[in-house]
Amino acid sequence: MNNKLTLLFLVLLMQFSCKNDDDQRLADNLRDAKKKELIFTTINKGWNFYDKPINSTSEATLSKWAEWRAFMDELSIKPKKTIGAFQKKAKALSTKAMALNNNIPAQFDTPQIRSRIATLITQVQMLDLYINLDKVSDKKVTKLVSEINIELVSLERQMDKIVEKSKIPMEVGESELLMMLDTTRAIQSGTPEIQGNPNNPNNPNNPNAPHVE
Numbered sequence: 087m088n089n090k091l092t093l094l095f096l097v098l099l100m101q102f103s104c105k106n107d108d109d110q111r112l113a114d115n116l117r118d119a120k121k122k123e124l125i126f127t128t129i130n131k132g133w134n135f136y137d138k139p140i141n142s143t144s145e146a147t148l149s150k151w152a153e154w155r156a157f158m159d160e161l162s163i164k165p166k167k168t169i170g171a172f173q174k175k176a177k178a179l180s181t182k183a184m185a186l187n188n189n190i191p192a193q194f195d196t197p198q199i200r201s202r203i204a205t206l207i208t209q210v211q212m213l214d215l216y217i218n219l220d221k222v223s224d225k226k227v228t229k230l231v232s233e234i235n236i237e238l239v240s241l242e243r244q245m246d247k248i249v250e251k252s253k254i255p256m257e258v259g260e261s262e263l264l265m266m267l268d269t270t271r272a273i274q275s276g277t278p279e280i281q282g283n284p285n286n287p288n289n290p291n292n293p294n295a296p297h298v299e
Contacts, residue, residue, distance in 0.1 A: 125224040126169050129217070132228030133172065136235045137162035143246040151191055157182040169222060176214040183210040193252070194245055202241040209234045 137158055139145035148155045160182045165171035186203050213230040216223055 122169065125222055126172075128224035129169070129172055129222075129227050132224075132231055133164060135161040135231065136238050140239060140242050141246045143249045144242040147191065147194070147245060151189065151194075153182070153185040153188055157186060169217075173218050176210075176217045180207075180210050180214040183207045194248060196248065198244050199241070199248075202237060202244060206234065206237045206241060209237060 139148065139158075148158065157179075160175075160179055163175075165175045184207055186207065187200075190199065190203075209230060213227065213234065216226045216230065
């Protein structure tokens with residue numbers, strides 16, 4: 087009789103223990119689900135890129151620089167519903183950003199533009215990295231979105247600065263002065279250096295100089 091009671095007690099204890107484990111597991115799952123939902127909500131709210139040209143120069147560049155147009159188009163399509171969608175978008179943006187090193191219009195192929203492109207690429211790659219971590223940092227992701235927007239503005243303003251500078255006409259005589267300077271430099275670089283005054287009677291290179299024993 088005592089054995090039966092002990093066995094019954096053990097069975098009830100195991101059932102109670104299993105129920106507690108199931109309840110704990112359910113609570114953990116609910117907590118994780120709420121956390122993921124909160125992360126998604128934060129990222130979804132902060133995922134707002136400057137996907138439209140901020141000036142006429144950037145807008146005009148879309149038609150002649152395919153890689154720039156592809157990158158801006160990718161920015162304009164916002165992911166929906168899941169973190170996985172944002173992760174895929176970040177990878178696509180990273181690929182499109184890398185392509186900005188290709189076919190840069192000659193007018194914009196300058197150190198200033200390339201420097202900004204390099205910074206932009208780095209920031210997009212960091213976004214791709216952080217949003218694909220096992221534990222996604224929503225604050226870091228939204229901060230990177232803001233930093234990418236700042237660099238986009240900087241890049242487009244630099245484009246506009248280059249265009250505006252090219253429109254400024256040279257002052258009268260400036261082009262001739264530049265040509266004269268180039269010609270002078272060319273002559274100076276091609277003329278051998280002469281040590282001393284060749285007409286000086288004390289110059290040993292002067293054939294008329296007096297011969298000293």
